[in-house]
Amino acid sequence: MPAADPAVxxxxxxxxxxxxxxxxxxxxxxxxxxxxxxxxxxxxKQGFLSGKIKGxxxxxxxxxxxxxxxxxxxxxxxxVITAYRDHAHALARGSDANACMAELFGKITGCSRxxxxxxxxxxxxxxxxxxxxxxxxxxxxxxxLAYAQKYLGTNRVxxxxxxxxxxxxxxxxxxxxxxxxxxxxxIYIIENNEYSMGTSIARSSAGDPLTKxxxxxxxxxxxxxxxxxxxxxxxxxxxxxxxxxxxQPTLMEIKTYRYLGHSMSDPGTYRSKDEIETRRKNDPIxxxxxxxLEQKIATEESLNAIDEEALAQAQAAYDxxxxxxxxxxxxxxxxxxxxxDQIPEFQPNHR
Ligand SMILES: Cc1ncc(C[n+]2csc(CCOP(=O)(O)OP(=O)(O)O)c2C)c(N)n1
Ligand SMILES: [Mg+2]
Numbered sequence: 001m002p003a004a005d006p007a008v009x010x011x012x013x014x015x016x017x018x019x020x021x022x023x024x025x026x027x028x029x030x031x032x033x034x035x036x037x038x039x040x041x042x043x044x045k046q047g048f049l050s051g052k053i054k055g056x057x058x059x060x061x062x063x064x065x066x067x068x069x070x071x072x073x074x075x076x077x078x079x080v081i082t083a084y085r086d087h088a089h090a091l092a093r094g095s096d097a098n099a100c101m102a103e104l105f106g107k108i109t110g111c112s113r114x115x116x117x118x119x120x121x122x123x124x125x126x127x128x129x130x131x132x133x134x135x136x137x138x139x140x141x142x143x144x145l146a147y148a149q150k151y152l153g154t155n156r157v158x159x160x161x162x163x164x165x166x167x168x169x170x171x172x173x174x175x176x177x178x179x180x181x182x183x184x185x186x187i188y189i190i191e192n193n194e195y196s197m198g199t200s201i202a203r204s205s206a207g208d209p210l211t212k213x214x215x216x217x218x219x220x221x222x223x224x225x226x227x228x229x230x231x232x233x234x235x236x237x238x239x240x241x242x243x244x245x246x247x248q249p250t251l252m253e254i255k256t257y258r259y260l261g262h263s264m265s266d267p268g269t270y271r272s273k274d275e276i277e278t279r280r281k282n283d284p285i286x287x288x289x290x291x292x293l294e295q296k297i298a299t300e301e302s303l304n305a306i307d308e309e310a311l312a313q314a315q316a317a318y319d320x321x322x323x324x325x326x327x328x329x330x331x332x333x334x335x336x337x338x339x340x341d342q343i344p345e346f347q348p349n350h351r
Contacts, residue, residue, distance in 0.1 A: 017237075017241040017245070019073070019233060019234050019237040024297045024298075027292060027295075027297055028292070028297065028298055028302075028306070030068055030069070030072060030229055030288070031285070031288055031289065031292060031298075031303065031306065032306050032310065033064075033068045033072075033091065033092055034064040034065060034068050034229070034284065034285045034288065035285060035306060035307050035310040036091060036097070036310045036313065036314070037060060037064045037067070037068070037087070037088045037091050037092070038061060038064060038285060038310075039307075039310045039311045039313070039314035040087060040091060040097060040100070040101070040314050040317065041059045041060055041061050041087065041088075041260075042061075042314065043101065043314040043315065043317065043318045044057060044059060044087065044101070044104055044118075045057075045059060045260070045264065046318075047101075047104060047105065047318065047321075048264045049264070052105060052322065053104045053105060053118070054106065054117075055106075055117045055118065055119075056084065056117065056118055056119055056133075056263055056264075056265075057104065057118045057263055057264040058084050058085040058118065058119070058262065058263045058264075059085075059087075059258075059260045059263075059264070060085055060087060060088040060258070061258065061259040061260050062193070062256065062257045062258045062259040062260075062279070062280070062283070062284070063085075063088065063191060063193060063226065063256045063257070063258055063284075064088060064284055064285060065226055065227060065228065065229035065232055065256070065284035065285075065288070066088075066161075066189070066191050066226045066232055066254050066256050067088040067089045067091075067092045067161075068088070068092045068229060069229040069230070069231075069232030069233045069236065070159060070187075070189060070232055070233070070236040070254070071089065071092040071093055071159070072092070072233055073233055073236050073237040073240055074157070074159065074240065075156070076126075076127070077127055077154075077156055078127060078156050078157050078158065078159070078240075079127045079128075079129060079142070079145045079146075079149065079156065079157070079158040079159070080093055080126075080127060080128050080129065080158070080159050080161075081128075081129040081130060081132070081138045081141060081142040081145060081158065081159070081160050081161070082130070082131065082132070082138060082160075082161035082162075083119075083131075083132055083133075083135065083138055083161065083162060083163060083166065084118070084119035084120075084131065084132065084133045085163070085191075086118075086119065086120075086121045086130065086131040086132075087100060087104075087118070087121065089121075089128065089161065090111065090121040090123055090126070090128055090131070093123065093126045093127070093128045094126050095111055095121065095123045095126050095128060096111070097313060097314070097317040098316070098317045098320040098321070099111040099123075100121060100317070101314075101317035101318055101320065101321040102114065102317075102320060102321040102324050103116060103117065103118070103120075103121055104117065104118050104321065105321040105322065105324065106326065106327075107321055107324035107325065107326060107327070108324065108325055108326065108327040108328070108331065109320070109321070109324040109325075110321075110324075111123050112131075113327060113331060113334075113335060114326065114327045114331075115327065115331070115332075115335065116130075116131060119131055119132070119133040120132070120133070129141070129142075129145060135162075135163070135165060135166045135169060136162060136166040136167075136169030136171050136172045137171070138160060138161075138162065139160055139162055139166070139169075139171060139172045139175045139176075139188065140171050140174070140175040141160075142158050142159075142160030142175075142186060142188075143158075143160070143175040143176075143178060143179050143184060143186060145158045145160075145186075146158040146160075146179065146184040146185050146186035146243075146249075147182065147184055149184075149185055150182070150183075150184055150185055150247060155244060156185065157185040157186065157187065157240055157243040157244050158184075158185065158186045158187070158243075159186075159187050159189060159236075159240075160186055160187070160188050160189065161189045161191055162188065162189070162190055162191070163190070163191055163192075163193065163196060164190055164191070164192040164193065164194065164195075164196060164201050164204075164205060164210060165195075165196025165197070165199070165204060165205075166190075166196075167190050167205065167210055167213060168204065168205060172188075173213070173216075176188060176213075176214070176217050176219065176249070176251065177217055179217075179219070179249040180217035180218060180219045180249055181217075183246075183247045183248055183249070184247065184249050185243035185244060185247050185248075185249070186243060186249045186250075187236065187239040187240060187243055187249070187250050187252055188249065188250070188251045188252065189236075189252045189254060190210050190211075190251070190252065190253045190254065191226065191254055191256055192210060192226075192253050192254065192255050192256060193256050193257055193258045194257060195258070195262065195270075195271070197262045197266070198262065198266070198268075198269070198270040199270070200270070200271075209223055209253055210251075210253045211223055211251055211252070211253045213251060214250075214251035219248075219249055219250065219251055220239070220242055220248060220249070220250040220251070221250065221251045221252070221253075222235050222238060222239055222250060222251075222252050222253075223235070223252070223253045223254070223255065224236070224252060224253070224254045224255070225254075225255055226254040226255050226256030226257075226284070227255075227256065227257075227282050227283070227284045227287060228284070228287060228288075229284060229287075229288050230288075230291075232254060235252065235254075236252065238250075239252055256284075257279045257282075259276060259279070259280055289303055
């Protein structure tokens with residue numbers, strides 16, 4: 001895949017602050033997170049195929065550098081919100097892998113107490129606000145998070161992710177209009193994996209690049225290569241700096257590719273095996289691994305050990321999920337929103 005274009009020229013991007021160079025241990029941590037997500041998804045696939053995970057299940061294989069790279073430039077109290085392909089974002093935000101796997105299994109130990117499933121991970125303590133099944137539905141919600149962050153005088157920002165299909169939803173444009181008007185500290189990230197279910201981007205979206213849409217709102221825009229975690233980090237950092245220092249929104253398009261079907265129920269008849277095999281050769285984990293080796297930051301053996309550890313962790317999460325109990329029937333009446341249950345950090349007296 002060719003490298004993504006540099007910043008789109010209508011961008012009012014901030015070039016003053018520079019992305020700090022990572023320490024070797026931090027680089028290895030990024031590798032670890034991507035590998036953790038890959039193994040988690042492979043286990044989820046196994047759970048679904050064996051009938052233990054039911055309902056919807058959208059996997060993230062191939063897209064790991066997007067969630068890990070972009071979330072890695074955030075502060076811990078910044079907000080993250082995404083669509084239904086949400087396992088990676090929760091894990092990159094630091095959610096417990098056992099609780100995530102248990103959510104897939106519909107168990108009470110899950111991050112949404114087994115009542116959300118794959119599409120509805122949630123972890124308020126990690127400032128992760130879901131996991132949303134309505135295409136584009138998380139974008140007005142994310143815009144609301146950014147509005148609250150600004151209104152309450154916090155210096156926090158929001159990353160709101162969507163797919164390349166979601167950018168065509170009306171509510172996305174309504175939200176972007178308000179974010180530009182009200183100068184909200186939000187970064188809209190389009191994860192362009194080239195498909196909306198079985199429809200290729202060429203058949204679903206007019207206008208290339210998708211960041212052109214930002215021009216209508218005089219909003220900053222930037223593209224990144226989603227197979228290169230360093231590029232994702234650098235570009236997201238620019239957008240986050242603009243949001244944090246000038247309270248300006250940005251539309252990002254991160255070019256990526258998903259290796260597996262849209263969901264576990266997708267037979268995948270709309271693209272060729274050759275296409276997938278070719279794209280797998282540009283794997284974000286392998287690219288980063290080669291870079292770490294070239295920079296002599298790690299050895300082949302040490303990275304293989306991380307891989308094995310991540311596999312063992314995914315297996316442990318799987319075992320934990322299987323052994324966990326189902327939610328009691330009465331829990332169906334719990335966790336229903338009331339004013340007293342509002343998220344504490346968005347209460348007016350909270351800073
Ligand atoms: C409002 C709405 N319309 C249709 C659907 C059915 N649907 C689920 S996923 C999807 C495709 C979205 O593709 P994209 O935004 O590119 O995200 P990706 O799955 O590639 O991550 C569609 C049409 C839905 N969930 N919500
Ligand atoms: Mg897509």
